[in-house]
Amino acid sequence: AQRVTQPEKLLSVFKGAPVELKCNYSYSGSPELFWYVQYSRQRLQLLLRHISRESIKGFTADLNKGETSFHLKKPFAQEEDSAMYYCALSPRSGGYNKLIFGAGTRLAVHP
Amino acid sequence: GAVVSQHPSRVICKSGTSVKIECRSLDFQATTMFWYRQFPKQSLMLMATSNEGSKATYEQGVEKDKFLINHASLTLSTLTVTSAHPEDSSFYICSAIRDGGTGELFFGEGSRLTVL
Numbered sequence: 001a002q003r004v005t006q007p008e009k010l011l012s013v014f015k016g017a018p019v020e021l022k023c024n025y026s027y028s029g030s031p032e033l034f035w036y037v038q039y040s041r042q043r044l045q046l047l048l049r050h051i052s053r054e055s056i057k058g059f060t061a062d063l064n065k066g067e068t069s070f071h072l073k074k075p076f077a078q079e080e081d082s083a084m085y086y087c088a089l090s091p092r093s094g095g096y097n098k099l100i101f102g103a104g105t106r107l108a109v110h111p
Numbered sequence: 112g113a114v115v116s117q118h119p120s121r122v123i124c125k126s127g128t129s130v131k132i133e134c135r136s137l138d139f140q141a142t143t144m145f146w147y148r149q150f151p152k153q154s155l156m157l158m159a160t161s162n163e164g165s166k167a168t169y170e171q172g173v174e175k176d177k178f179l180i181n182h183a184s185l186t187l188s189t190l191t192v193t194s195a196h197p198e199d200s201s202f203y204i205c206s207a208i209r210d211g212g213t214g215e216l217f218f219g220e221g222s223r224l225t226v227l
Contacts, residue, residue, distance in 0.1 A: 009152075
């Protein structure tokens with residue numbers, strides 16, 4: 001079965017602390033993995049995708065096929081990072097379509 | 112940018128009535144759109160894939176006669192919740208893929224339906 005698991009509903013850290021939002025997935029093929037972010041009162045937007053191997057707003061995520069994980073990391077959290085973060089999987093190779101979302105993790109960064 | 116707009120953002124209706132939610136791509140054409148449903152403090156659940164000019168593809172467990180999807184133009188998809196019941200109360204979110212783009216999904220702001 002295709003599934004995305006984000007074990008933490010809430011992650012609370014202080015400004016400047018490292019952040020790691022966990023994501024594990026279950027999929028038999030070669031998935032595309034994404035992180036989406038939703039800031040307060042805003043729509044969902046793409047943060048980063050594993051195939052681009054880029055860093056956005058200081059965040060990085062590495063796909064670990066052995067552990068079936070795609071954890072999102074940032075070395076020094078900022079208050080403006082406070083938001084809801086969703087890990088998502090696309091079962092269609094080469095595309096962004098038909099996303100399967102995790103339950104989401106709320107990141108709260110305190111001053 | 113690529114903007115997707117949903118209307119209405121909030122709607123309250125009586126049980127048994129039908130409600131239509133619109134999803135528009137404002138500055139691009141979208142042959143393919145998706146409809147999601149989100150319960151409070153839960154994840155987005157894909158309901159169906161909306162394809163312009165053809166029938167929507169529904170996910171398993173989603174009643175196609177209950178949730179009617181029409182994608183009559185390249186910039187508009189509509190979701191009609193028919194004979195709404197209180198358990199249909201939810202947050203409905205659409206997303207669209209820009210034709211000729213990279214395949215990235217652009218999301219609407221969502222529509223909150225409350226059925227009394």
